[in-house]
Amino acid sequence: MNLDTLKKTLLELKAKAITEFKSADSRSDIDDIYRSFLGKKGEVNLLLKSLGSFPQEKRKEAGMLLNELKSDLEEAYLQITVSLSSKANQERLSNEKIDTSLPGFQARKGSVHPVSKTIKEICDFFEKMGFDVESGPEAEIDYYNFEALNVPEDHPAKDMHDTFYLNNAGLLRTHTSPVQIRTMEKRDAPHRIICPGKVYRKDSDLTHTPMFHQIEGLVVEEGASFSQLKGLLNDFLEDFFGEKVELRFRPSYFPFTEPSAEADIRWNKNWLEVLGCGMVHPNVLKGVGVDTKIYSGFAFGLGVERMAMLKYDIPDLRAFFENDIRFLNQF
Numbered sequence: 452m453n454l455d456t457l458k459k460t461l462l463e464l465k466a467k468a469i470t471e472f473k474s475a476d477s478r479s480d481i482d483d484i485y486r487s488f489l490g491k492k493g494e495v496n497l498l499l500k501s502l503g504s505f506p507q508e509k510r511k512e513a514g515m516l517l518n519e520l521k522s523d524l525e526e527a528y529l530q531i532t533v534s535l536s537s538k539a540n541q542e543r544l545s546n547e548k549i550d551t552s553l554p555g556f557q558a559r560k561g562s563v564h565p566v567s568k569t570i571k572e573i574c575d576f577f578e579k580m581g582f583d584v585e586s587g588p589e590a591e592i593d594y595y596n597f598e599a600l601n602v603p604e605d606h607p608a609k610d611m612h613d614t615f616y617l618n619n620a621g622l623l624r625t626h627t628s629p630v631q632i633r634t635m636e637k638r639d640a641p642h643r644i645i646c647p648g649k650v651y652r653k654d655s656d657l658t659h660t661p662m663f664h665q666i667e668g669l670v671v672e673e674g675a676s677f678s679q680l681k682g683l684l685n686d687f688l689e690d691f692f693g694e695k696v697e698l699r700f701r702p703s704y705f706p707f708t709e710p711s712a713e714a715d716i717r718w719n720k721n722w723l724e725v726l727g728c729g730m731v732h733p734n735v736l737k738g739v740g741v742d743t744k745i746y747s748g749f750a751f752g753l754g755v756e757r758m759a760m761l762k763y764d765i766p767d768l769r770a771f772f773e774n775d776i777r778f779l780n781q782f
């Protein structure tokens with residue numbers, strides 16, 4: 452081979468490589484083409500091997516021409532690689548384009564939970580009647596949940612409460628009544644307090660959940676009487692339901708009240724129990740240092756879910772705990 456034929460061959464080779472590169476449309480195509488020209492067994496290397504057949508004085512020039520071709524092809528390879536990847540980028544970007552004319556995602560608005568709403572309605576009424584809102588811990592000790600409320604050790608009333616006991620001798624309060632004790636320990640009589648909160652009992656069926664809400668009311672004043680209690684509850688229930696209610700007291704038993712009653716209201720021709728109440732037992736008042744020659748007291752405890760179900764006509768207790776936004780949005 453002489454220099455002229457070599458030049459011609461190189462030109463043809465270059466043209467062929469560039470056409471092939473241009474028609475490639477994937478990274479692996481390009482790499483295959485690269486190898487077929489510049490790889491170990493590629494066409495450029497084959498030509499290099501043929502350099503030996505050139506006369507000494509032409510060999511250098513032939514070598515330079517081959518190197519030129521080599522760098523031209525490497526350059527072409529680089530260019531096509533870059534342009535292919537920018538083409539891919541472009542495609543990706545145009546696919547990802549945001550259509551700002553599309554409607555947005557609607558953020559679902561929450562609402563006040565019916566239990567919270569009911570607690571607020573009840574506390575609002577009692578605050579207007581001069582009651583202070585008080586709270587206490589949900590993890591209690593036996594003393595506040597039972598003993599100070601006149602429920603001695605081994606008293607059968609303890610079994611009625613289905614208590615959740617904690618590892619460290621504590622328990623989850625079974626009612627909001629311990630807040631009565633905690634408040635009377637903290638402050639001197641007279642007292643008018645209302646205490647909303649969560650309570651816990653080992654009880655779970657269609658009409659009971661292991662956690663529910665109670666509201667405790669306590670009045671300790673000179674001359675606080677059973678008839679006052681009934682009058683107050685009557686006013687409260689009529690305010691809450693926004694209509695006249697028929698209220699009935701039924702004799703009952705709580706260790707911390709004497710006498711005790713359960714209050715029923717007439718609901719669609721039936722009597723329905725809504726709360727427990729009574730005159731605070733002298734043992735309870737004495738235990739927290741209240742002078743029972745001056746003061747007497749009454750207390751009541753009502754179930755919030757029960758009240759909400761009646762007022763808002765909610766047929767199933769479970770609806771309170773499922774957090775279904777369609778249910779919650781009705782309030």
Ligand code: PHE
Nearest residue numbers: 626628727728729750751752
């Ligand atoms: N603590 C009682 C209960 O959970 C209710 C109650 C409160 C009764 C205050 C009387 C006085 O059942």
